[in-house]
Amino acid sequence: MTLPEIAPPTCGPPESVLVVGASAGGLTTAEALRRKGFEGRITLLGDEPHLPYDRPPLSKQVLSGAWEPARARLRPEPALRALDADLVLGDPAVALDAANRTVWTESGRVLGADEIVIATGVQARVFPGQPDLSGVHVIRTLDDAVALRTELATARRLVVVGDGVLGAEVAATGRGLGLDVTLAGPQSVPMESQFGAWAGARLGELHTEQGVTLRLGTGVRELAAEAGRVVGVLLESGEQLPADVVVVAIGGVPATGWLVGSGLTCENGVVCDAMCRAADGIYAVGDVARWRHQGLGALLRLENRTNATEQAVAVAANILGADQPYVPVPYFWTDQYDVKVMVHGLVPAGAEIEVVEGDPAARRFVALCRTDGVARGVLGWNMPKQTRLHRQRVADALALAPAG
Amino acid sequence: MKVIVEEDKCCGAGTCVLVAPDVFDQRDEDGIVVLLDEAPGPDQHDAVREAVSVCPAAAIGLIES
Numbered sequence: 001m002t003l004p005e006i007a008p009p010t011c012g013p014p015e016s017v018l019v020v021g022a023s024a025g026g027l028t029t030a031e032a033l034r035r036k037g038f039e040g041r042i043t044l045l046g047d048e049p050h051l052p053y054d055r056p057p058l059s060k061q062v063l064s065g066a067w068e069p070a071r072a073r074l075r076p077e078p079a080l081r082a083l084d085a086d087l088v089l090g091d092p093a094v095a096l097d098a099a100n101r102t103v104w105t106e107s108g109r110v111l112g113a114d115e116i117v118i119a120t121g122v123q124a125r126v127f128p129g130q131p132d133l134s135g136v137h138v139i140r141t142l143d144d145a146v147a148l149r150t151e152l153a154t155a156r157r158l159v160v161v162g163d164g165v166l167g168a169e170v171a172a173t174g175r176g177l178g179l180d181v182t183l184a185g186p187q188s189v190p191m192e193s194q195f196g197a198w199a200g201a202r203l204g205e206l207h208t209e210q211g212v213t214l215r216l217g218t219g220v221r222e223l224a225a226e227a228g229r230v231v232g233v234l235l236e237s238g239e240q241l242p243a244d245v246v247v248v249a250i251g252g253v254p255a256t257g258w259l260v261g262s263g264l265t266c267e268n269g270v271v272c273d274a275m276c277r278a279a280d281g282i283y284a285v286g287d288v289a290r291w292r293h294q295g296l297g298a299l300l301r302l303e304n305r306t307n308a309t310e311q312a313v314a315v316a317a318n319i320l321g322a323d324q325p326y327v328p329v330p331y332f333w334t335d336q337y338d339v340k341v342m343v344h345g346l347v348p349a350g351a352e353i354e355v356v357e358g359d360p361a362a363r364r365f366v367a368l369c370r371t372d373g374v375a376r377g378v379l380g381w382n383m384p385k386q387t388r389l390h391r392q393r394v395a396d397a398l399a400l401a402p403a404g
Numbered sequence: 405m406k407v408i409v410e411e412d413k414c415c416g417a418g419t420c421v422l423v424a425p426d427v428f429d430q431r432d433e434d435g436i437v438v439l440l441d442e443a444p445g446p447d448q449h450d451a452v453r454e455a456v457s458v459c460p461a462a463a464i465g466l467i468e469s
Binding site for chain 1: 417431453459
């Protein structure tokens with residue numbers, strides 16, 4: 001693949017910035033621009049009608065009903081007003097002309113700016129040809145979470161299809177609501193691709209103890225339906241799992257459909273250089289951005305909450321002339337039952353695991369994950385502070401890596 | 405400047421501690437934020453504003469005076 005070759009900005013600071021996407025990445029870009037002294041016009045364009053809200057609580061506090069949806073708002077209204085940005089909500093972007101830095105919206109707006117930031121995130125992936133059945137849900141938006149919560153209130157049997165972080169969290173929340181829950185997915189243990197086999201096995205044990213039925217290591221053949229409503233999930237193994245409600249949590253697809261014809265390279269996200277630039281005057285942040293991580297020497301796209309904000313801060317600085325590569329230590333966390341697991345860095349498949357603090361048997365530990373003797377990740381289980389204190393080992397290894 | 409933290413929103417990432425270690429810490433037992441200085445001096449204001457913005461749980465609030 002050819003990476004975009006973009007000359008560094010040569011003129012002065014821009015007079016206007018348009019941020020497409022009003023979730024964590026987009027909002028933080030606007031905030032960081034103001035914090036760094038940008039006084040020009042900022043437009044924040046969002047496809048949903050809601051004020052900017054946070055997504056990690058959707059599968060947990062919002063789905064369980066512990067929080068009213070408004071609690072998930074990212075900022076109180078006075079803080080949004082203080083940003084002095086034009087907040088345009090409920091109007092999806094439908095096209096971009098990258099060369100002329102112009103965006104068209106569904107309602108017919110035409111928005112131009114000196115610099116454009118793409119922060120449109122991902123959309124929930126569904127099965128190819130998945131029929132439109134009642135009782136089948138995804139969770140990406142606040143409306144998705146509220147709709148699922150409403151339906152779970154009268155359901156008994158929940159089948160979660162997808163053994164990644166979202167599926168595992170939904171399974172845990174479903175058990176908390178007293179439902180019969182089955183978690184199905186193709187990996188041998190839940191969250192294997194994020195945690196590795198060793199910690200994933202511990203997560204599987206936790207779900208089993210909490211009463212979740214695991215059906216792992218098998219794909220899904222089809223959703224079974226009667227009269228337009230889902231009644232079960234048929235696995236590749238031939239087993240049919242009866243269900244009142246099915247949640248499909250099989251990952252996200254970068255929201256780049258609106259960029260067809262824009263002139264940008266979109267391959268599993270908006271392809272960017274090390275400064276997160278997709279083209280002259282065009283940047284991408286958050287789940288949608290696939291940029292060159294110089295520490296890893298590879299294109300990387302991260303779907304996690306902290307990346308959205310950290311990348312936004314980096315992009316705001318680059319818009320204002322910093323010209324600095326974005327070289328983060330990836331981080332994510334998950335809350336399931338009374339367990340909080342977090343990873344700084346990445347856990348490569350087959351990594352050597354060494355417990356450096358705590359005790360897995362006591363369900364509080366920190367594990368260092370090495371490949372060829374190099375610290376690539378640190379995974380913590382109910383020890384957030386201690387895990388962070390080992391983060392520097394991963395940061396040092398990234399900094400020592402040859403720039404790619 | 406007055407800093408407010410919502411412990412029940414905090415996810416324990418420690419992002420605030422990485423950005424503003426003189427103002428924030430984490431509890432040893434569960435990683436929840438500990439506010440070391442609820443009225444930090446001007447030399448801390450930029451770092452605190454960044455911590456507010458990058459907190460992955462939107463758990464830090466500010467009252468700017």
